[in-house]
Every structure is written in structure tokens, then in C-alpha cells.
Amino acid sequence: MGKEMPRNYFLQIAVAFVLSMAVTVSAIAEDKQEDIYLHYLKDVSGFAFGPENQDSFTVATPHGIFSVAQENGLVQKINSYTGYLIELIARPDKANVMFTSGYKSKEEKLGVLKSEDGGKTWSKVSDGANAPVAFYAMAISANDPKVLYGADENIQVSHDGGHTWTI
Numbered sequence: 001m002g003k004e005m006p007r008n009y010f011l012q013i014a015v016a017f018v019l020s021m022a023v024t025v026s027a028i029a030e031d032k033q034e035d036i037y038l039h040y041l042k043d044v045s046g047f048a049f050g051p052e053n054q055d056s057f058t059v060a061t062p063h064g065i066f067s068v069a070q071e072n073g074l075v076q077k078i079n080s081y082t083g084y085l086i087e088l089i090a091r092p093d094k095a096n097v098m099f100t101s102g103y104k105s106k107e108e109k110l111g112v113l114k115s116e117d118g119g120k121t122w123s124k125v126s127d128g129a130n131a132p133v134a135f136y137a138m139a140i141s142a143n144d145p146k147v148l149y150g151a152d153e154n155i156q157v158s159h160d161g162g163h164t165w166t167i
Contacts, residue, residue: 036074036075037073038073040075041059041063043062044060045061045062045085045087046060046085046089048098056069058088058118058119059088065077065079065088065100067119079120079122082102082113083102083103083105084102084103085100085101086101086135087101087137088100088119091140092145093145096115096117096118097115099114099115099138099140099148099162100115100138101135101150109134110134111125111126112125112127112133112148125161126162126163128152129154129156129166133150133156136152138150145161146158148162150165
């Protein structure tokens with residue numbers, strides 16, 4: 001009889017495979033020479049559509065912000081790594097003005113970030129109402145784009161474009 005393999009051997013192989021796939025997708029996202037498509041990106045967590053540009057939309061991922069061509073799903077990276085972005089929203093009246101939230105690291109929350117150039121650069125606007133937040137859902141009022149909503153442990157609202165928040 002052959003040598004018996006340890007019980008966790010196949011588990012170790014499966015974990016190694018999954019990790020190698022995650023590294024491969026991340027490397028593809030960083031490689032400007034190779035075409036990548038939306039279905040290659042894992043953990044897409046937010047979408048923003050702008051009325052000015054009907055040909056593409058923007059997505060947030062753990063690997064950064066990407067522009068996606070609606071015609072064929074071809075992806076172009078817009079910015080370098082910002083953090084693990086959970087949500088992405090754009091102002092209805094100015095699609096280049098976007099907001100996001102998420103995690104800087106496994107335990108450190110980003111708060112609320114804002115971009116005024118379609119996601120190329122980001123700056124911190126606020127921590128949220130009481131402490132840094134990682135909103136898992138965000139919305140902008142269609143009637144007043146200075147009014148933003150965010151949900152983490154509580155629903156929070158900002159009436160000044162994300163600078164101050166209340167519960």
C-alpha cells in the first residue's frame with residue numbers, strides 16, 4: 001500500500017490555490033500591459049454611474065477604483081490602492097464627485113473619503129459621527145446632493161457634503 005497523506009493535506013493545497021488566485025488577480029489589476037475584464041475582479045463592492053459618461057461606469061474593489069467599459073467589460077484602473085473599499089457613490093449632479101468608505105487595514109476604518117476627479121485621488125472628509133466608520137451602504141439625496149446617508153452600526157446623515165455626521 002502507498003503512503004497515507006495527512007488529513008489536512010488537501011485543505012492546505014486548496015488554501016494555497018485560493019491565495020495564489022487572489023495574488024494573480026491583484027497582479028493582473030496592477031499590470032497595465034494585459035487587458036482585464038470586470039469578471040476578473042473579485043469583491044466588487046460599489047458601483048457609480050455618471051450621466052456625463054454613458055460609455056463606462058466606476059467600481060470599488062479591495063484593489064482600488066476601476067473604470068469599466070459598458071460595451072465589453074474592459075477594466076482600467078483609475079487609482080492606486082486606497083484601502084478595502086466597501087461602498088462607492090457619485091453625486092447625481094456631478095458624477096466626478098464621489099464618496100467611499102471602508103477599511104485601511106483589517107481593523108482600521110477609513111472614515112469617509114471624497115474624490116473630485118472621478119476616483120483618481122481621494123482625501124478624507126470625515127470620520128463619521130463618533131469615530132472612524134466603514135459604511136457598508138451609502139446614498140446621496142437626489143433633491144440635495146449635500147445630504148449623504150451612511151450605514152454602519154447606525155444610520156448616519158450629513159447635511160454638508162460629508163463633513164459632519166449625526167446619528
